[in-house]
Amino acid sequence: AQSVSQHNHHVILSEAASLELGCNYSYGGTVNLFWYVQYPGQHLQLLLKYFSGDPLVKGIKGFEAEFIKSKFSFNLRKPSVQWSDTAEYFCAVNGGYNKLIFGAGTRLAVHP
Amino acid sequence: EAGVTQFPSHSVIEKGQTVTLRCDPISGHDNLYWYRRVMGKEIKFLLHFVKESKQDESGMPNNRFLAERTGGTYSTLKVQPAELEDSGVYFCASSRSGSTEAFFGQGTRLTVV
Numbered sequence: 001a002q003s004v005s006q007h008n009h010h011v012i013l014s015e016a017a018s019l020e021l022g023c024n025y026s027y028g029g030t031v032n033l034f035w036y037v038q039y040p041g042q043h044l045q046l047l048l049k050y051f052s053g054d055p056l057v058k059g060i061k062g063f064e065a066e067f068i069k070s071k072f073s074f075n076l077r078k079p080s081v082q083w084s085d086t087a088e089y090f091c092a093v094n095g096g097y098n099k100l101i102f103g104a105g106t107r108l109a110v111h112p
Numbered sequence: 113e114a115g116v117t118q119f120p121s122h123s124v125i126e127k128g129q130t131v132t133l134r135c136d137p138i139s140g141h142d143n144l145y146w147y148r149r150v151m152g153k154e155i156k157f158l159l160h161f162v163k164e165s166k167q168d169e170s171g172m173p174n175n176r177f178l179a180e181r182t183g184g185t186y187s188t189l190k191v192q193p194a195e196l197e198d199s200g201v202y203f204c205a206s207s208r209s210g211s212t213e214a215f216f217g218q219g220t221r222l223t224v225v
Contacts, residue, residue, distance in 0.1 A: 004154070032212060043115065044203065044216035051212065090155065097167055098143060098212060100205075102155040 002027045002095050006103035013081050013110050021076040021106050023065075023091035032094035033074040035065055036102075039087045047089075050074065061085070086110045114138065116217035118204050124223045130192040133220045137186070137206030143167075144187050145207075145214060146179060150200035158202075161187060162209075194224045 007022035025033065035047040048059025055067040065076045074091060088105045095101040117136040125131050137144045146158040158177070159169040163184035172179070176195070181187040191198050201221050205214040 036216075041218075043218040044205075046213055049212065094212065095157070097160060098207060098214060099145065099157050099160055099168060100147075100155075100214065101157070102147075104154040105152075 002093065002101050004091050004093055004101055004103035006089075006091050006106050008106050009104065011106055011108045013108070015083055015110055015112055016080050017110075019076070019078040019081045019085070019108070021089055021091075021108070023074045023076065023103060024072050025074065025091075025093045025101075026072065027093050027095070027101075029096070031067075031069075033065075033067060034092040034094070034100065035059065035063070035074075035076050036090045036092060037087045038090070044090070047076070081108075081110050083110050083112050116204055116206050116215050118202075118217035118220050120220060121218065122221045122223075124225060125194055127196055127224055128193045130190065131194055131222060133189045133191075133202050133204075133222070135187045135189070135204030135206075135217060137204070138215055140208065141206035141215075142184070142209045143207040143211075143214070144181060145205040146187070146189055147203040147205065148200050149203065149219075150197070155203060158189075191222075194222075196224050198222060199224045 003026045005024045033050045050057045091103040092100040119134045144161040149155045157171040160167045161181040178190045201219040203219045205216045207214045
């Protein structure tokens with residue numbers, strides 16, 4: 001069955017710390033991977049996506065993610081977080097017809 | 113360009129009552145999706161419309177849930193009768209035909225008491 005696993009449910013960091021959120025997927029077809037973010041009180045929005053080509057994908061707001069096929073992983077990274085990065089982050093895989101299969105989400109709290 | 117809009121933003125109803133959620137997709141987006149997140153768990157797919165047709169309704173939990181998209185514009189999701197386990201946040205998303213990027217609404221938080 002298709003699934004996405006996010007390892008950390010809650011992460012607390014201080015400003016300027018580095019961030020890495022883990023994501024592993026289980027999907028047998030061609031993989032399209034996404035990271036979405038939901039800031040407090042706002043809608044889900046796309047951070048970045050991977051379809052093919054360079055496995056290191058750069059997104060908005062300084063985020064990047066690396067697709068490692070051998071590890072079925074698509075971890076999200078940011079070298080230096082800011083207070084404004086406080087949000088919930090969702091990893092997702094395209095489950096066919098653009099239906100998204102999401103992980104459980106990771107709540108990130110960044111303290112000034 | 114207006115984003116995906118969902119109404120209401122919050123709804124509290126009693127068990128056994130009926131609730132109708134509405135989603136207005138971005139104009140011109142043929143694809144419309146409903147998702148649900150229950151109690152901090154993963155966001156789960158409910159169904160997918162292409163214009164007014166149901167492309168995939170494999171995620172609909174049971175026959176108490178009815179989704180419609182008359183005329184291929186806005187969509188409604190009716191829960192009748194509501195049960196306690198239906199509580200959660202219902203998200204709607206839309207995308208253009210051929211596009212892989214879905215745009216989400218803010219969600220409707222449904223609480224069944």
